[in-house]
Amino acid sequence: GGADSGGDAAEPLKVALLTPGPINDNGWNATAYAGLTLIQEELGAETAYSEKVGNSDAAEFIRGYAEDGYDVIIGHGFEYGDVMKEIAPDFEDTWFLVNSSTLSQEPNLASLSLNNSEQGYLMGSIAALMSQTGKVAAIGGSEIPPITKSVQGFELGAKETVPSIEVLTTMLGGDSDVAKAKETAISFIEEGADVVMTNANQAGLGGIEAAKQKGVLAIGSNQDQNPNAPDTVVTSVIQDYPQAMKVVVERISKGEMKAESQLLGVKEGAIYLAPFHGFEDKIPQETKDKIEAIVASLMDGVKVISNE
Amino acid sequence: MAQEMRATIHESLERKLNVLTDIVFYAGSVAIALLAGGLVMLVAGVSPIEAYKLIWDGAVGDANGFKETLVKATPLLFAGLCYTFAYRCGLFNIGAEGQLYVGALAGTVAALYVPGLPWYVHLPVCILAGCAGGAIWAGIAGFLKVGRGASEIINTIMLNYVAIYLVSYMVTGPMKEPGGTLPQTARLPDSALLGKLFDSRLHYGFLLAVAAAILLYFILHRTVWGYEIRAVGLNKQAAKVMGIPVNRNVLLVMMLSGAIAGIGGYAEIAGVQNRLFQNFSPGFGYDGIAVALVGGAHPLGNIGSAILFGGLRSGANAMQRMTGTSTSLVYVIQATIIILVVCNRYWFGGLKKRIIASLTARVVGRRSDARPEENVAVVLGIGEREGRS
């Protein structure tokens, strides 16, 4: 690896982040921002971020940060992969990290992705176990791999856990229309679904709101979404990008980073369940045991969910 | 005779002064808009001086920044020309955004599915396909206007949404990169890409856009067709009585206007992105309206204003990179610029007239005849809308 300049103890590591959406979206982008904050706080790095960076502007930002001497540039989304691949060779002293991608390029481009299928699998299993009606629903936002995979994983998990379950799924085609997300969830709930999972960034909260209003349960995605609706969100399957990002940046700072793609999941502790909060006492022990067993099988590698 | 001569000198001088004062006042409007933007920054807790310094540095601070400005200016110029051209024919094409998308889509289809051609054949084919895509998309609105009398304003807006979803469908469905998982097409073959200028991100699309501006200027002001377009734009009824085929012109202008946006869309793909994916335009089409207005709805004026807005965008990007300030601020500045430019006549019309009058008087001597109020509007050509049905 060429990017060893970050190891200088004298100067703090400089880390820049690009997100495709607004960092206050309570979802995908917020996660990355949280990761950056973690890096700043725990690794003492100097950080910068740019949000809502569309593809047409990405190169400009990435090159800009590289020229400004940033040691690590994190593109939070597969869409930055192409551009980073092109720019990376020009800045051998900088590490380029693409989140949610499987790209890599010697000597300084690596990628980090979480196993969204696994995340979905977990959510689906829990949803199926919690369902009384035998119907559960998953709603995805934009049609991009991390989301479609989590929805597909949801379906798989639900069916494997409770074979008789019926799974309703759909894509919203976007992340900003809260009203549409809420209505979609309502339509599924009225179809009979009694556990709903929404994975759609800003719009996602619409699904939880619908569940709350209709008195059914919701599974949170990506972050612990229980605080948004304590009586509705049973648990959330967290994809801990913050932790994962921190780990990777730490590796870079120690000079241990390799230019390869990294897929993290339950086993690596990057995907895990949020606390049950108020549901701790409401869920029957039997169900809790089943959930634990599924988590354990993923953790041990007994069960492997491919992210392809 | 002498008086006639004087009148002629007077007039040409006055016209020049008019253009000059227009430029001065437009620049003034932009300055005021920037001030207003600064105010918003203050309220939002950002230091305007620092922000503007960053914007300035980012936009024109160095060669790279300026090239980046031109990269941004390219799609903006295409979109501005798209609006300008339709506007000059009395049409409101709010659909540059959709036309960019469909142009990009059509161009990409040609790039990916017409293989094995040398670049000097393939690239023109792709550009023409982009043209055709944009032209068809705008043509739908034109056709509905001519055939059914349906407002092109609403239809072009609706078509923007349809186009964006269409592209989204294509890149997640039929045109998805074979074997890939991402919602995007395969990389365009080299023979379909636009070359780079000065070894930077700046590509030949910029020259294409400037050429389009010059071509449009030539069409509008030097050709028979341009004469027809302007006549239709200014007075449809009279144009009809004079024997100008109004409907045919409306349809053709709408289509050419869409074609310009279409090339813009393809140029963005073939020059910057190298592949098509959803939401590739961050609203270039809508910004084009502002570009056209600030450019005085004149093709050559568009070049300047596209660079201005391009600079604003790339500068704002630089600002965000360094301070994390949201680029949404630029929308506020843009909106303020539009408002100030459009209302220029109301706020500064009288002042402008007085300045021109006193300047002309100083040079040629006072004239006795009255100047009707309308004159200013005629020369301004902005904020005035004639010939709408």
Added chain:
Amino acid sequence: MNEEVVVSFLAAAIRLSVPLLLAGIGILFMSRSGILNIGMEGMVLMGALAGVVGAHYYGSMEAGLLASVLAGAFIGLVFAFLVVTTGADQVVIGTAINLLGLGLTTVFGRSLLGMGQEAVQAEGIPVIPIPILADIPYVGEALFHQNLLAYASFLLVPAAALLFYKTNWGLQVRAVGEHPLAADTLGIRVHKTRYACCVIGGMLAGIAGCSLSLGILNQFTENMAAGRGFIALSAVIFGKWTPGGTMAASLLFGGADALQLRFQSFGIQIPYQFMLMFPYLLTMIALAWFSGKGKQPAATAVPYKSLSNRSE
């Protein structure tokens, strides 16, 4: 398809049509006085943000609603100044208002509501089942189990009709939209009337925004209007510039949306993008169908210079 699906569909159609109806009636006020407002999208966004900010800072839904109304009135006033007093091009100003709405709500949304990880929650518009009526089988559930703004928006329709067709002021508005000069010669203050309509329209835009933010999620998210301002404009055209027609069109669009969401559960397999296109295509088809038949107020989008200002 059983009854429950129909009821749920109806209820959803109504919920989805509420923002459209509110914004549509707002546009109707402006249209009737001869003003074309394509800036509704931006106005709705500002109303949406104002609602959350008001509700958050003052801790009550009423404060949020009031803030929306005030913000809407203010932007309506600005719009009126720009298009009525300065006589600027209405299409262009509308476009600018949209940009302004998007930009300002983003910038101020953050500075007022923070960048926090936790979304700012505020008190939402309550759902109020109407006693007795709500218990009517099927219909009650669909029609009388809605939130406050939904009832208000549907009551607005007869109110607007009454205002337009039965009052002196309504007659004035219609006259101003058709032939401002003639109205002016009869002593009607054309500019004042247009200002009033713009402010009313702005207020309704604000409420429409509020119905999105406080009515659905009690939160503001960036660009949450998602094109509804434009659809509302189509609803007015589709509704032939009448309150009843606007309501019918809003219900149609709301219904189309609700239906689109349910296609999947009916087992209809269409790529979702095509479903998303549906309302827009419907608008175009409606427009093509109705063009020439509709009665757009004759003075639409034509700036007017008032007689009393002329002599000055």
Added chain:
Amino acid sequence: METEIILETLELVKRFGSFTANDRLSLAFRKGEIHALLGENGAGKSTLMNMLSGMLSPDEGQILFRGRPVAFASPREAAREGIGMVHQHFMLIPALTVAENVALGMKQGRSPFFGYKRACAAIRELSDRFGLDVDPEKRVSSLSVGQQQRVEIMKTLFRGADFIILDEPTAVLTPPEVKELFRVLRTLKENGKTIVFISHKLKEIREICDRVSVLRLGKLIGTTDQADTTSADLARMMIGRDIQAPIRRTRESGGRVRFEARGLHASENGVRLLKNISFGIREGEILGIAGVDGNGQRELSEALLGLLPMQAGSVLLDGEELGRRHPRRMTALGVAYIPEDRQKDGLVLQMSIEENLIAKEYRSAPFSRGGIVNKRKVKLNAEEQIRKFSVKAPGPGAPVGRLSGGNQQKVILARELMLNPGVMIAMQPTRGMDVGAAENVHRRMLEARDRGCSVLLISTELEEIMTLSDRIAVLYKGELLDTMDREEAELDRIGMLMAGALPNAAEAIIH
């Protein structure tokens, strides 16, 4: 009683820019009289009346109404005092009903509601009292012009006007409608209302008015009792000299028919616009078509030019049928056209004089070659035409919208004559032009005729028709009634035909 002054103006001045439209006018109107205001186009009549009715405010001078000085900031204030005006161009809202139009802006007590029933009743009552015959519940768009005018009068009465101004009320009426109007006016007068009546038609003034004031170039020439003056006196006061008929060489008889129409039929939405119109015009002949405005003049010219689709009939040029027509094709065939409304149909006001001048020939040499405009040639041509027609303009590049009405018309005339036309269709070629400018136009048209051009002159000014035409036909309700040689045309007969008073005696004759 007879001489009680209800309204008086003292040294009233109104300027538009540096142009003085009303120059120190002092007039007095007596209560209960019908007072005519006479003057050429642009003399300042409407301007004066607009000041009295609060549409404009005077720059200098004073208005005394019922002995008190008044200053109206708006028409509403004038109406409150009892002054109402029926404008030259109607101020009616077609989409609303009569009652809504009439009661618009009136408050009934404190109620915010519009008392439709009450308004209707009040209108019916007024309608009966003054014999106006208007149905309050009809939509204005469905009314005839005469009915619309009565609605306008109703509007003033409804507002309690005692002083009613009628600006050229007869210009748009057919003779029977004029009779009807006069009956109404007499009833109003009997009820003590004062009426100001503006007209260009001496005959009407003699028939209905008590006193006449004459304006010329914004100045008051004088006020006389109608009974004490002759028409010739009035005309002299109005124009400042005796009327001189332009010299018209009599046409050498013979020559072949150049332009011909056969059995033109046109209708739109079931309304018949043109019915069986046939005529022929020889080389070097002017066929005048007389008729009251709105009897199909516009439709006829548009049908000939191909702007209005026809259901039947054919148009022939030099004996050859033209088939599908289109303005561009007609231009190519050498047919010139002077449209009725020069600003709407004839010119692109924001374009320059030079560009307007090439509107018919821009596609061909020398003005363009290979689709590219030759700017130098265009400019040279404009300079030549400006000289030839003595257009008063700052230069060839000046926007046409800046020119005065007369000069705009000169630009159109120059453009059409540049075609060297074999046929010219001229609609209201001198509308809104003063006598000098009108004479100029007439001279040009006669010159064209003498060069062999066939001219179809459509005009509502009978005088213009009588002066220029070699033959005269009358258009009534979309039908051509009778065609006669100028020499045998009698004014009375034409007037009766215009009013539709004669049965369709003779089928139109094709020469």
